[in-house]
Amino acid sequence: MNQTVDILSLDHEGHGVARVDGKVTFVDGALAGERADIAVYRKHAKYNSANAVAILKASAQRAEPRCKYFGRCGGCSMQHLEASAQVAAKQRVLEENLARIGKVSPDIMLRALHGPTWGYRHRARLSVRRVDKKGGVLVGFHEKRSSFIADMASCEVLTPDVSALIQPLRELIVQLSNADRIPQIEIAVGEHITVLVFRLLEPWTDEDAAQVRAFADRHRVHIWEQAKGPDTVRPFWPDIAPELSYSLPEFGLTMPFRPTDFTQVNTAINRALVSRALRLLDPQPGERIADLFCGLGNFTLPIARSGADVLGIEGSTELVARARANALHNALPNAHFVVDNLFEMTSEKFAALGHFDKLLIDPPRSGAIEVVKSLPDGRGPQRIVYVSCDPATLARDAEVLVHVKGYRLEAAGVANMFPHTAHVESIALFTR
Numbered sequence: 001m002n003q004t005v006d007i008l009s010l011d012h013e014g015h016g017v018a019r020v021d022g023k024v025t026f027v028d029g030a031l032a033g034e035r036a037d038i039a040v041y042r043k044h045a046k047y048n049s050a051n052a053v054a055i056l057k058a059s060a061q062r063a064e065p066r067c068k069y070f071g072r073c074g075g076c077s078m079q080h081l082e083a084s085a086q087v088a089a090k091q092r093v094l095e096e097n098l099a100r101i102g103k104v105s106p107d108i109m110l111r112a113l114h115g116p117t118w119g120y121r122h123r124a125r126l127s128v129r130r131v132d133k134k135g136g137v138l139v140g141f142h143e144k145r146s147s148f149i150a151d152m153a154s155c156e157v158l159t160p161d162v163s164a165l166i167q168p169l170r171e172l173i174v175q176l177s178n179a180d181r182i183p184q185i186e187i188a189v190g191e192h193i194t195v196l197v198f199r200l201l202e203p204w205t206d207e208d209a210a211q212v213r214a215f216a217d218r219h220r221v222h223i224w225e226q227a228k229g230p231d232t233v234r235p236f237w238p239d240i241a242p243e244l245s246y247s248l249p250e251f252g253l254t255m256p257f258r259p260t261d262f263t264q265v266n267t268a269i270n271r272a273l274v275s276r277a278l279r280l281l282d283p284q285p286g287e288r289i290a291d292l293f294c295g296l297g298n299f300t301l302p303i304a305r306s307g308a309d310v311l312g313i314e315g316s317t318e319l320v321a322r323a324r325a326n327a328l329h330n331a332l333p334n335a336h337f338v339v340d341n342l343f344e345m346t347s348e349k350f351a352a353l354g355h356f357d358k359l360l361i362d363p364p365r366s367g368a369i370e371v372v373k374s375l376p377d378g379r380g381p382q383r384i385v386y387v388s389c390d391p392a393t394l395a396r397d398a399e400v401l402v403h404v405k406g407y408r409l410e411a412a413g414v415a416n417m418f419p420h421t422a423h424v425e426s427i428a429l430f431t432r
Contacts, residue, residue, distance in 0.1 A: 002053055007034045012093045012391075014078040014086075014422045016052070025050050028144075029071065031059040031081055061085040066118065066156050073150040075141035076157060076420040083419060087112045090414045090424045094391045098412065102395035104402045106428065110413025113276065115268035117419040121157045122189040122246075123265040126166075128173060128182045136174035139166050139185065157420060159189050165196075165219060172215050178202040186226075188259035190244035195259040197224040197233060213237045224259055230318075233260050250275055251302040253330050261322060262295055269417045273387065273427065274302055277360060280411065280429045281385045283308040287357040290381075292342055292371055297323035297335065299360050299387075304335035311353070312337040342371055350374040358383040367393025372400045380405075384430040389417075391424050401430050408432070 007016035007030045016030030018038070029052035030036045036057075038050040055062070065071070065079035078086050091112055098104050127149045129138050140152040153167040173179050181202035188195045204212060204225075216223045216237050223236045235241065243256040246267055251274075257263050264270035277299055283289055285307030291300040294312030296319050303310045304327065312335065314320050320337045327335040340349075342363070350371075359381045361368050367390065375381070384407065388394035401407040407430040417425035 002037045002039050004035065004037050004056065007032055007036060010081075010089055012096075012422060012424075014081070014089070018050075020048060020050075023048055027052050029080065030055070031062055033057075033059045034062070067154075069150055069152045069155075072143055073141050073152055073155075074144040074146070075150075075155065077144075077422055079420045083117045084114075086419065087114065087414065087416050090416065090422075093424050094394075094412060094414050094426050097391040097395040098398060098409070100395070101392060102398040102402070104395070104398050104409045106409045106412040108411040110276070110411050110427070112413055113269060113272045113415035115266060115272060115416060115419075117416075118156050119159050119163075120266045120268065120419065121155075121162075122159060122267050123263060124158055124162070124187040126169075126185045126187065128184055130174070130180040137170045137179055139169045139173065158187070159194075162187055162189060162194065165221070168215070168219060169196075172211065175211060176208045177205050178208065186259060188244055188257075188263075190257075191246055192242055193222055193244060194220075195222045195224055195244055197226055197259050198236075199226050203227070209236075226260075230260055233258070246270075248274055248302060251278075251305045253301050253305065255296065255298065255301070255326055256329060257296055257322065261319065264298070264417065266417045269415050269425075270298070273415045273417075273425070274299060276415075276427060277385050277387060278302050278306070280427070281358055281360055281383060283310075283358065288355060289358045289360065290353065290356045291360045291362070292368065293361065293363045294323060294337065295319050295362070297326045297337075299362060300335050300337070301326060301330055301332055303360065304332040305330075307334070308357075309334050310336070311356075313340050313342060315339065315341045315343070342368065345370040345374045347374045347376070351376070356381045358385075360385045360387070362387040363393075365390040365393065367397050369393070369397055369400070372397045372405065375401075375405050377404065378406045382432050386428045386430065388426045388428070389423070391426055394426060394428060398428065398430070406432065 005018035009017045010032045016027040018025045025048040027050045036052045037054040040048045040050045042049040061082045063082045070079045138149040143150045155163045184199045186197040225236045226233045245256045283306040287308040289310045291312045294300045294314045300312040323337045410429045412428040415425045
């Protein structure tokens with residue numbers, strides 16, 4: 001039975017929050033300040049989950065979703081909220097997490113970093129499934145709250161050329177002998193080429209291979225294949241091709257990468273984020289700086305360009321090899337790299353690395369708790385820039401930095417890396 005409710009606020013996942021008989025109810029598709037008819041689809045002990053069936057009173061911030069698959073496809077959750085309001089909501093999520101979990105408040109809230117809101121995704125993992133009753137093969141993101149794949153022929157957040165490939169990919173794969181043995185296609189868009197990595201549970205026949213080559217030539221893309229784990233990824237067609245790469249023009253850097261390497265999905269926001277991180281870190285010639293969770297050198301090489309001596313530390317042997325190659329490619333002998341598991345950092349291991357004037361930390365969603373706990377109390381690096389993809393773990397680590405290690409949270413703010421999703425990318429500056 002439908003119920004009429006007032007939406008009181010927006011949660012960190014972009015759901016409207018209402019109360020039904022005193023119980024918190026999260027409403028998919030509703031915005032703060034709206035009145036809506038809702039249908040509860042799941043009851044939990046402490047809360048309910050519901051869908052908005054009809055919006056009776058709309059928010060002034062409500063927007064018309066640009067994608068015709070919005071609501072079914074699970075790739076986006078916030079297209080119904082105006083873009084600047086999305087960013088404001090993410091800023092509130094960051095502030096609330098810092099206050100509630102970290103018990104800290106920044107001296108300054110930085111202006112949010114904005115970029116393109118459509119056609120921004122340069123990386124994606126598309127699922128593939130043969131479904132005869134839906135036209136043969138589906139290629140795309142999963143449906144909302146489902147393991148099924150959305151029946152889609154385009155995507156507004158992928159780059160336009162990749163979006164235009166979805167329907168041709170469906171038409172190609174349905175003709176292949178191993179159509180039901182291709183579970184996913186990973187997309188990597190560089191500045192000069194686009195690579196599609198086909199996950200193959202069964203190899204292509206000679207006839208399949210000819211069709212795939214023709215597809216690649218026709219659509220001007222490069223095809224790679226992956227038979228098993230990441231170490232089996234290899235080029236398929238063309239045999240000899242230029243490398244994928246992105247650039248950081250402000251620092252005169254070109255960053256080659258492999259299609260399965262971690263790189264940011266939003267090139268424009270990544271450039272803005274690197275620029276802000278370097279301004280906050282303020283590296284100087286003669287300083288010794290560490291870049292922790294350095295990946296392929298996204299922040300390390302800009303730091304090195306400043307003239308500082310920088311040590312990048314990363315747990316992946318493959319990424320460290322790429323970072324070293326990128327330092328050589330960009331003629332930066334003052335960038336050094338080592339492989340180490342930062343999730344097992346200790347005070348003794350950190351001390352053995354030697355003195356650092358400043359730190360940059362860019363961890364995965366799980367954060368960097370062992371790193372921050374290993375820092376010497378009341379001394380150590382004078383300046384720490386922390387780039388985060390999860391405000392909750394940033395807040396947890398901020399509590400240790402401020403209340404145990406003696407740092408001040410000088411500034412924090414968000415970067416809209418993933419428009420139309422609830423993902424919150426942020427950056428914080430800690431100083432002594």
